[in-house]
Amino acid sequence: MQLQRIRTGIACLTCALVLTGFGMAFSGTASAATKSLYTRLGGYDAITAVTKDVFKRLAADKKLGRFWAHRGDDGLKREFQLLVDFIVSSAGGPVNYPGREMKPLHVGMQIDEKDWSLMMGHLKDSLAKFKVPSRETNDVVGFFESTKKDIVEVK
Numbered sequence: 001m002q003l004q005r006i007r008t009g010i011a012c013l014t015c016a017l018v019l020t021g022f023g024m025a026f027s028g029t030a031s032a033a034t035k036s037l038y039t040r041l042g043g044y045d046a047i048t049a050v051t052k053d054v055f056k057r058l059a060a061d062k063k064l065g066r067f068w069a070h071r072g073d074d075g076l077k078r079e080f081q082l083l084v085d086f087i088v089s090s091a092g093g094p095v096n097y098p099g100r101e102m103k104p105l106h107v108g109m110q111i112d113e114k115d116w117s118l119m120m121g122h123l124k125d126s127l128a129k130f131k132v133p134s135r136e137t138n139d140v141v142g143f144f145e146s147t148k149k150d151i152v153e154v155k
């Protein structure tokens, strides 16, 4: 009888350990699958580095450069910071975007389809330069595309 109780005790303990282990493994898998885009991109500094690269490419582009020509350094720094804040906060990072809404902000700039495709080309080149994996690249590209309806004015 005593031996039987000890056996049952060991069986229950094993069962509990297996269940706990399984639970931990399961929750580990679930959290990896549900990590924010912000985390998957490598956090604030990684997002800032890619954004800086894109920003430089946009300003240096022959057609797009007109949007940033003759702007003061301080205004450019402010815009860059707001762009980082916008992306970080939209990707689930710990930042509150204090800037303007996409539509009223860009309205009147006469941004056209060609501007848009040039901008997306620069974004993709920067993501490739920083070796951002394909899942995250698709997510970032998808996020940018989601803002297009508020930004492109001239079809």
Ligand code: HEM
Pocket: 064, 067, 068, 079, 082, 083, 086, 098, 099, 100, 101, 105, 106, 109, 111, 115, 116, 119, 144, 147, 151
């Ligand atoms: C061809 C595409 C685009 C062009 C030409 C463009 C142009 C500009 C320009 C000239 C400004 C400065 C406005 C000002 O100082 O008053 C600006 C600001 C900004 N843009 Fe864009 N933009 C484009 C696409 C985008 C996209 C795709 C996003 C978001 C993913 C974005 C987010 C922002 C933000 C957050 C600001 C600063 C907001 C603020 O000042 O409150 N832009 N953009």
